[in-house]
Amino acid sequence: MSVYKSRRKDAAAEFVSLARELRKTTIRIIKKFPASYRWTVTNNMLTLAAEVFTFSIKANAIYVHKDMSKQDFELRHRYLIMAASSAEALLGEITFLYELVDDGNNFYDSKADYDRDFQTWTTVGNATLSKLRGVIESDKNRWASYCKKREAKRP
Numbered sequence: 001m002s003v004y005k006s007r008r009k010d011a012a013a014e015f016v017s018l019a020r021e022l023r024k025t026t027i028r029i030i031k032k033f034p035a036s037y038r039w040t041v042t043n044n045m046l047t048l049a050a051e052v053f054t055f056s057i058k059a060n061a062i063y064v065h066k067d068m069s070k071q072d073f074e075l076r077h078r079y080l081i082m083a084a085s086s087a088e089a090l091l092g093e094i095t096f097l098y099e100l101v102d103d104g105n106n107f108y109d110s111k112a113d114y115d116r117d118f119q120t121w122t123t124v125g126n127a128t129l130s131k132l133r134g135v136i137e138s139d140k141n142r143w144a145s146y147c148k149k150r151e152a153k154r155p
Contacts, residue, residue, distance in 0.1 A: 015135050018128040019056035019083065023049040025124045026090070029117050034107055041097050048090040052128060055083035064139050066146045073143050080136045087129040094121055 026049035030042045059079035062072055098118045101108065108114040 013060050015083075015128065015131040016053075016056045016060050018124070018131050019053040019087075022087070022090070022124045022128045023053040025121055029121055032107065032117070037097075037100075041093065041100070045090060045093050045097070048086045048093065051086040052083050052090065055079045055086065056132070059083060059135075064142050066149070068146075073139070077136065077139060080132060080139070084129060084132040084136065087125060087132060091122065091125045091129065094118065094125060 026045060030046060033042055056079075059076050062068075062076035062079070064073065064076065098114075101114050101118075102111075105111070105114060108117075
């Protein structure tokens, strides 16, 4: 059955595709930086982007349902929290790197060029973090609902 686009809900696994996009964007932008930035900043950023993506995939592998164990829920929740914290750290590093580039840019042609890259990067990062936080809240609500139903069924 077809559903009008305006009535569709976000896909549950959209956070995984956003995490993938954040990782790809990070790699594409980092490639533009000189090797002198590699040891000071960019290696850490690549690691953080990989963590966001990897933890998102791990969390997505554990589906929240009414019969899941508390341990499974906690594992999924832990993966989501780690993905969100890595995304938050990456956004902080993006801000730091922007300040470095803004202070002494010698590899971008113009301020407009690096402003565009950093704006794109920050937008993807914020969208990913927002989606992860939304999934964390949604999971908490669903889990609480399932727990209440279980308690109501007990004699």
